[in-house]
Amino acid sequence: MLSPILLYLQKKITMKKTILSTICGVFITVTASAQIPNGGFESWTLVGGAYQNPNNWDNLNAFTNAMGVYTCTMGTPGNPGHAYLKLTSKTVSGMGVVPGIATTGTINTTTLKVSGGFPFTQRPQSLMGNWQYMPFGSNDTSMVAVYLTQWNSTSNTRDTVAFAVQNLTGMVMSWAAFTINLTYKNGNNPDTAQIILASSKSTPSANSYLYIDNLSFAGSVSGIKTNNPSTVKVRIFPNPATDKVVLTAHESVFSDTKIELFDILGKQVKSYTHKNINQDYTIPVSDLEKGMYFIQVTAGNDVFIHKMYKQ
Numbered sequence: 001m002l003s004p005i006l007l008y009l010q011k012k013i014t015m016k017k018t019i020l021s022t023i024c025g026v027f028i029t030v031t032a033s034a035q036i037p038n039g040g041f042e043s044w045t046l047v048g049g050a051y052q053n054p055n056n057w058d059n060l061n062a063f064t065n066a067m068g069v070y071t072c073t074m075g076t077p078g079n080p081g082h083a084y085l086k087l088t089s090k091t092v093s094g095m096g097v098v099p100g101i102a103t104t105g106t107i108n109t110t111t112l113k114v115s116g117g118f119p120f121t122q123r124p125q126s127l128m129g130n131w132q133y134m135p136f137g138s139n140d141t142s143m144v145a146v147y148l149t150q151w152n153s154t155s156n157t158r159d160t161v162a163f164a165v166q167n168l169t170g171m172v173m174s175w176a177a178f179t180i181n182l183t184y185k186n187g188n189n190p191d192t193a194q195i196i197l198a199s200s201k202s203t204p205s206a207n208s209y210l211y212i213d214n215l216s217f218a219g220s221v222s223g224i225k226t227n228n229p230s231t232v233k234v235r236i237f238p239n240p241a242t243d244k245v246v247l248t249a250h251e252s253v254f255s256d257t258k259i260e261l262f263d264i265l266g267k268q269v270k271s272y273t274h275k276n277i278n279q280d281y282t283i284p285v286s287d288l289e290k291g292m293y294f295i296q297v298t299a300g301n302d303v304f305i306h307k308m309y310k311q
Contacts, residue, residue: 035216035217036104036118036193036195036215036216036217037055037056037104037118038054038055038056038057039129039214039215039216040078040080040081040213040214040215041054041057041074041078041081041083041084041085041212041213042078042081042082042083043055043056044074044083047061047062047065048065050065050068051065051070051073052073052074053072054072054074054085054102056104056118057072057085057102057103057104058102058103058104058105058106058107058114059071059072059100059101059102059103059107060072060098060100060101060107063098064090064092064095064098067092067093067094067095069090069091069092069098070090071087071088071089071090071098071099071100071101071199072085072086072087072100072101072102073086073088074086075211078213078214079130079175079213079214080213080214081213081214083213084130084211084212084213085102085197085211085212085213086100086209086211087099087100087101087102087197087198087199087209087210087211087212088100088199088207088208088209089136089140089199089200089204089205089206089207089208089209090206090207091206097200097204097205097206098204099198099199099200099201099204099208100198100199100200100209100210101196101197101198101199102196102197102198102212103194103195103196103197104117104118104193104194104195105117105194105195105196114194114196116192116194117147117149117192117193117194117195118192118193119191119192119193120148120190120191120192120193121189121190121191122189122190122217122220123148123161123162123184123189123190123220123221123222124182124217124218124219124220124221125181125182125218125219125220125221125296125305126179126180126181126182126217126218126219126305127144127146127164127179127180127182127195127215127216127217127218128177128178128179128180128214128215128216128217128218128294128305128307129177129178129212129213129214129215129216130175130176130177130178130212130213130214131144131172131175131176131178131210131211131212131213132172132173132174132175132176132209132210132211133168133171133172133199133209133210133211134171134172134173134208134209135168135169135171135199135200135205135208136205136206136207136208137203137205137208139203139205140200140201140203140204140205140208141167141168141169141200141201141203142167142168142169142198142199142200142201142208142209142210143165143166143167143168143196143197143198143201143210144164144165144166144168144180144195144196144197144198144210144212145163145164145165145166145195145196145197145198146162146163146164146165146180146182146193146194146195146196147160147162147163147193147194147195147196148160148161148162148163148182148190148192148193148194149161149190149191149192149194150188150189150190150191150192151191151192158192159186159188160185161184161185161186161188161189161190162182162183162184162185162190162221163182163183163185164180164181164182164183166178166180167201168210175213177307179218179305182221184221187222193217195215197210197212198210216292216307218262218294218296218305218307219260219262219294219296219305220260220262220268220296234247234248234297234304234306235247235248236248236295236306236308239306239307239308239309240308240309240310240311241285241308241309241310241311242285242286242310242311243284243285243286244282244283244284244285244286245282245283245285245295245308246280246281246282246283247259247280247281247282247283247295247297248280248281257273257274257297257298257299258271258272258273258274258297258298258299259271259272259273259274259281259283259295259296259297260272260295260296260298261283261285261288261293261294261295261296261308262293262294262296263291263293263294269288269293270283283295285308285310288310289310290310290311291309291310292307292308292309292310293307293308293309293310294306294307294308295307295308
């Protein structure tokens with residue numbers, strides 16, 4: 001699939017082929033059940049003493065290295081952690097404005113298409129994380145996209161199992177949590193996950209930026225389900241929790257509610273079903289191991305997902 005950002009680069013970038021050939025694809029060797037590789041952007045590798053790349057994420061730094069300009073850089077401190085991903089659209093001599101792009105796939109430097117991804121066989125409800133962003137210019141847009149695909153041995157092509165494309169306008173200038181729900185096209189399990197992050201799309205403006213940290217998948221979907229933005233309002237506390245976590249519904253009373261807890265690999269560890277929730281509801285967590293979990297509350301067609309840390 002050819003994103004609008006990469007289509008722009010295909011038309012505009014005219015650097016010599018010798019420079020194009022310097023970019024190497026990122027090959028990821030993680031287990032099929034793993035979460036997003038380096039989703040917290042804590043691991044980086046110094047390349048040639050000139051710039052750093054986030055491990056397991058392909059980008060255009062090698063492409064722009066000849067001009068000493070880098071659109072994918074490390075920011076500190078992270079939210080949480082030591083580091084986060086900074087994508088910034090920058091003016092590059094001979095190229096015009098080049099957007100910051102990072103992908104778990106591989107960018108083909110001849111066709112500028114993104115292919116591949118990392119092995120992944122789960123059916124998550126959402127992509128979650130923390131972000132800041134600001135597209136400059138009236139026509140610019142930042143983007144977060146997810147594609148879950150499965151190889152079709154009959155047609156020798158990739159079938160899209162689920163996808164989500166979130167275009168970002170306006171501005172978020174301090175760290176904010178986000179949840180992007182996936183739309184499923186069929187009931188199959190994927191074999192590959194591809195994530196594309198971009199500070200600009202097809203009309204990039206200099207200085208547009210997208211900062212990302214703490215990426216993870218959450219929840220689980222069975223069958224075909226189209227997920228609309230959640231309108232469910234739920235607060236959880238304490239967080240982190242030690243022996244219990246309390247859910248408080250506000251602004252609404254939910255009927256026929258399902259509460260599920262998933263571990264970081266998407267495995268369901270607790271499940272409750274209740275006719276009505278209009279007061280505090282307590283979930284015991286003392287039996288859970290320390291780490292991050294996801295609480296998913298489903299009320300009718302609405303879904304609420306929140307990270308919960310067990311300490």
